[in-house]
Each structure stands twice: as C-alpha cells, then as structure tokens.
Amino acid sequence: MSTPSPWPCARPVYERLLQSIPTTDDGRPAWQVADPYLLRHAAQHAAHAGRAGELLQDAQFLIHGAPDAVNAILHEATTEGTRLAAVVYRTSYSTHRALAPFERQQILAVDAARFRATELADTFARNADWTPMWATGSQVSAANTAVLTGHTGSVLAVAATEVGGRPIAVTGSDDGTVRVWDLTTGHTTTVLTGHIGSVLAVAATEVGGRPIAVTGSDDGTVRVWDLTTGRQVGEPLTGHTDSVFAVAATTVYGRPVVVTASADHTARVWDLAKGRQVGEPLTDHTDSVFAVAATTVYSRPVVVTGTGTGSRSVDGTLRVWNLVTGRQVGNPSIGRPHTAWVRAVAAMKLDGRPGAIAVAGSADGTLRVWDLAIGRQVGEPLTGHTGSVLAVAILNLDGRPVAVTGGSDGTVRMWNLATSNQVGNPRPGHTGVVFALAATTLEGRLVAVSGSTDQTMRVWDLATGRQVGEPLTRHIGSLLAVAATTLDGRPVAVAGTGEATSRVWDLATGRQLGEPLTGHNSPVAAVATTTLNGRPVAVTASVDGTVRVWDLTTSHHRQVGKPFIGHTGSALAVAATEVGGRPVVVTGGSDDTARVWDLTTGRQIGEPLTGHTDSVRAVATTRLDDRPVAVTASSDDTARVWDLTTGRQIGEPLTGHTNPVAAVAATMLHGRPVAVTASTDHTARVWDLSTGSCLTIVRLPGEVRCVVIAPDATVLLGMGHEVIKLTLAPLFGRQS
Known part of the structure; x- marks a missing residue:
C-alpha cells in the first residue's frame, strides 16, 4: 500500500481541525472529548496533509479514533516508533475494532507487551486499573x-x-x-x-x-x-x-x-x-x-x-x-x-x-x-x-x-516475506494453547511454570519474563495441569497430561524425578500439591472420574490409599486447604458439583456442593472472615463461593462472564480476599469476595484458559499460546 503525496490545501485544514480539540494538561489533544467527526475523519485529513505519522504516535488517538479510519493509515508508518504502533494496533484489530475505547485500550496495552514494547504498553495502560508487566509473543509477528x-x-x-x-x-x-x-x-x-x-x-x-x-x-x-x-x-x-x-x-x-x-x-x-x-x-x-x-x-x-x-x-x-x-x-x-x-x-x-x-x-x-x-x-x-x-x-x-x-x-x-526489519522483540514461547500455570521460587527468584498442548513445560523469570533454561519436553500428550511445591528443599513441579499420567520435575536441574505417576486411565485434568502427615503429596483429578493422592518422597511416587470416588462424571478440578485443622481437597466435576474430601481418611465430607448448572471446571481456596472458603468456576458462566465449614454457598453467584469460566485463583491482596476468574469470553474479572462485587474487568485479545496469583501479588494469565503478567497495583492504589 503506497503513501500518497500531501494535498496542497490539506495542511492548514488539518491544523485548524486539531485546534478545535480541547487539550490535556500536557498540551496534547484530548481525543476522549473530541467531536465525533474528528474521531472518524482526522486520520484521513492527516493522511492528506502528509502527517499521519503524528497520529500514529498519539496513543490516545489510537484508543479513541474510529478503528477503520486508523487502520486505513497504518501503512503510512515510516519511523521505528510509528511502525511499532502500527504493528501493535494491527495485531488484534479484528477484535478491538468493535469494542469501546476503554476496552481497546486494554487490548492495545497487552499487545504492546507481547512485542516487548514496555514504554508503549505503559502509555496505553495509563489510567487503567491494571498494567501488563510482560508477555510472551509466540502468536504475534511484525511481518x-x-x-x-x-x-x-x-x-x-x-x-x-x-x-x-x-x-x-x-x-x-x-x-x-x-x-x-x-x-x-x-x-x-x-x-x-x-x-x-x-x-x-x-x-x-x-x-x-x-x-x-x-x-x-x-x-x-x-x-x-x-x-x-x-x-x-x-x-x-x-x-x-x-x-x-x-x-x-x-x-x-x-x-x-x-x-x-x-x-x-x-x-x-x-x-x-x-x-x-x-x-x-x-x-x-x-x-x-x-x-x-x-x-x-x-x-x-x-x-x-x-x-x-x-x-x-x-x-x-x-x-x-x-x-x-x-x-x-x-x-x-x-x-x-x-x-x-x-x-x-x-x-x-x-x-x-x-x-x-x-x-x-x-x-x-x-x-x-x-x-x-x-x-x-x-x-x-x-x-x-x-x-x-x-x-x-x-x-x-x-x-x-x-x-x-x-x-x-x-x-x-x-x-x-522479504522483510528484514524487525519491529518490536516478541519473546518466543509455547506453540500450543497454555492450559496450566503455577508460581514458585527458584534459586531465590520468583518464577512461573506453564504447561501447554505443545507437550512442553516452560519456566519463566517473573521479574523479567525471560525463559529459564530449556523447555521440559519428555511429556507424552498435552499438559493440562501444573502444580508447584518443594521436595527436600528443591522446587519441583507436577504436571498432568492428556495421556493419563503425571510427571515430577526438578526445576533447578530440569530433570524428571522418578517414574511417571500412573493409575488414571483418562487425561489428568487438574493437579494440586499439599502435605499429608508431614510428607509432600500431589493430588490429581482425572476425566476417569477419580481423584488420587501420590507420595512425592519416593522414587516410584506410590499412590496413597485408594482413589477417591464420588463424582458421577469427570473430575476436572482440585484445590487443597485445611478445614478445622484437617487437610482437605475440594474437587469439581462434570456432574455440576464440587466435593470436599478428607485427605487423611479418603472420605467425602458432607454432601456435594450443588448449585452450578454445568460442569465445575476450576476450584480455588482462600479465607474469608477467617473461614476457609472455596471459589468454584463453571461452564454455566458463573463462579460461586462456598463456606467449607458449613458446606453452604455464600451470597449470590458471581455473574458477568458471557462464556464458560475456565479458571479461578483466590488469595488475599492488599488486605482483602480477592478472586480472579478467567473465561473464554476474552476477559478476566477481579472480585472482592467480601462483597461479591466485581472490582474490574481485564479485556484481552484472546480466550483465557488459566490464571494464577503469584507470591508478588501479580496475576499470571494463559491466553492462547501466551503467558501474560499484569499488576493490579493501579486498582488497589486508588482504592486504598
């Protein structure tokens, strides 16, 4: 697409139009209050005047300008900065063109992070409730x-x-x-x-x-x-x-x-x-x-x-x-x-x-x-x-x-196909969908561990977003679940696969520990780690409907006791906590229920937790008013909060997602109990569990399949093939 020569009278017309726009405190055009005519046609006037590059460097115009008009001038980017802005805008154009400006702002911020354009990402995220800190970029290209x-x-x-x-x-x-x-x-x-x-x-x-x-x-x-x-x-x-x-x-x-x-x-x-x-x-x-x-x-x-x-x-x-x-x-x-x-x-x-x-x-x-x-x-x-x-x-x-x-x-x-000019610097990463995330500490630094349908597990430095070591690749089948723990002082990860096995990895050496965990006869959909009688154990939930406990201290990782049987369909989710001093796990299944199990006896505690009208796909645990609670996420587009002491639902369902809720994480952030839900509707939502209110919505370019809240209070999301880290500090900073 070629760039036309400026029209003779176009510059003064364009300048007069710009003068009609109110300005911000720093003297820039306040596009959020500009006349609708300018939002639709400023790009065309700028192109006729030979000044399209100015608008492509204005983040607020890219957020508020009519998307089709902005897209029409992207080919006029000639400098490194404008070419980077054009590539970022183009990446998810088919998604954000139909969204409101505040939603487009969020997608542009994430896409800038996917190109490792940190300054541009921060500019797009200005005044938003959250900021992307880094992201992998295996699904973006400057070409x-x-x-x-x-x-x-x-x-x-x-x-x-x-x-x-x-x-x-x-x-x-x-x-x-x-x-x-x-x-x-x-x-x-x-x-x-x-x-x-x-x-x-x-x-x-x-x-x-x-x-x-x-x-x-x-x-x-x-x-x-x-x-x-x-x-x-x-x-x-x-x-x-x-x-x-x-x-x-x-x-x-x-x-x-x-x-x-x-x-x-x-x-x-x-x-x-x-x-x-x-x-x-x-x-x-x-x-x-x-x-x-x-x-x-x-x-x-x-x-x-x-x-x-x-x-x-x-x-x-x-x-x-x-x-x-x-x-x-x-x-x-x-x-x-x-x-x-x-x-x-x-x-x-x-x-x-x-x-x-x-x-x-x-x-x-x-x-x-x-x-x-x-x-x-x-x-x-x-x-x-x-x-x-x-x-x-x-x-x-x-x-x-x-x-x-x-x-x-x-x-x-x-x-x-002939370009040799790299714009941005996307991080390589997974080549399949990221279904699992965990966070832990490795050699004194916080890391994230991700699992994907590309049959690899990767470790990421949480501070820099760089991959640590080589991918862990001895898996057979998609990685559907990952949990992290320590074993004899060493950080390890337990990965569940679509081939019905789980494997234990030493994250410091990148080597597999012992034999695979075998016993399930269908994909391992979820993994949790905890301790039982002072010994580290893994708990796996499978599509075969069973839940199994594994002793991680032996090389053969022997199964502890008999499988937990109760779900009348697939077991899809598991989380570990304590209730009344007893170690328990909470599981979710395709039978629309969640169940609580005593890890010591292997018996179900009380009746199933019922209320969801579709599969329970994810479970997280935390404390609310010093009570142990579980948050369940379902294909019925809702999440629910449960008092694990009484077995009763707390408050109304958490509603707002328009597609199945695929993942949930819960913890204490800035002194309040918080849950983050992630959905295939391209959003993540942050909830105050004390009030049941949604604090903010994170709009993303793609479907989100997993979420974890890291020890540094940041949020990690798995979107498509990508891993994204964001901070909620702006949100909680304004509310403190």
Missing part, C-alpha cells in the same frame, strides 16, 4: 502488514492476482461468499455468490487474457468467475463426490488448467478453456487432500500437497509431485516442523532462485516458508492468527513478495 475485515465466518481460502493493474485478493468463507479485495485500499470491491455451501478453495489465473477466479466448495462443485465483470463463467465443473478442499492453477503444455483436491481422496485436472476434466482422476491419495499449490522447480511443473485427516497429515508434512509424471519429488519430510495438519499452501517462483518457495499454513496457527529446491524452512514461523491458518496466497506487491492468509479467526492478513 503482518494489513488486516481486512468483512466476512462473517472463518476465511477458508484466498488467492491473489491483478485486475486492471491493481493488486487484488479473492477470499472464500464459510459464510458462503467469495469476496474480491483491492489490496491497495484494503476495501472489498465485489461479493460473488452462487455456491450453496462454504467456499473452501480459491485460485486465480487468466483464460484468453481475462482474469478469472476458480472456487471450490463443500457443495462438491468447482465454479469459474470473471473478475472483471463479477459473473460466473459457464456451468459449474462437477465430478468430485465430496467437498472440494483445494484448487491450484497452472499450465500444462501451454493450456490453462486447474488442479482440484477433495475429501473424496482424489485430485482432478480441468481444462479451463473447454470447461472439461482432463484425463482420469488422480487417485493415489489415501486421505483427504486439504491443500494444493502449483509452481515450477528447475523448469518442471510441480504441485505441492498437504494431506488431510489420516496418518499422512498428522505429522504436518508437505509433499511435492511432478505434474507431468504424477510421481512424488524428493523427501516427504518437508513441512514436518508444523505441529498440526497443513491446511493451506501457496507456491511462487522468486527472482534469482532456481526453484521456488512454498508458504504453508497450518492448524497450529503458524505460517512457514519453504525452499522447494532444497526442502528446507526459510526463517522463523510467521505468527499472528489466533486460530488455524486455512488459506494462503502469494503475490508481488510493489516489488515485494507478499503472502495473504485467511484464518479461522475470521481475518485476512498480509505478510511481507
């Missing part, structure tokens, strides 16, 4: 140069070409439409309709000198569109017996063809000039084929495929095939670093290379670039989508190779 919005469902397919000399993108969505985008302006120019199902595949090419798009759908048809007129060309191409997942355009012996791939395990070649299938279907595939791209390598026409739901695709590989002979070329291990299915691929010949590059998008949320001549990955993965990457296209834009991607997060994103 993302634009976000286009308009589809009402996931964007499943994308292609790029030129029409009338202007670069365009063509996208397909599960909203059933095909959209044509002008990449210079970022606006939709045409909406194509005709498919009766989701549009799963798009390719762009030329037939007889006219630009066309070819689309495939889960209605089993392939359709051809004239991009100049916006009309369908001829009848649909039929032959596939199931959804058409992928389309690629190329030439064979000088004739324009498309190759389509389907859930019916076949690929078919179509002559676009005649509208007919060429030859027999390609039937060597044994699985659904999700992705196809065409290019040349050493002058040979090839297609690159990413296969579907069977054993060939689970390892995230790409395969290269000679289009003339139908034989596989090279080693199928290309693409293996993807941790999930390859859902989309595009290929392009680059100047100065004998081969070509392929850009592959995966269900793991990453985009990776491959040199097809040597079969190796080029550079680091590109991250930014908050869900699966479902569509990829490549084109030259202003002389640069650019990828355009569509994702399950509903966004279309542009990436500069």
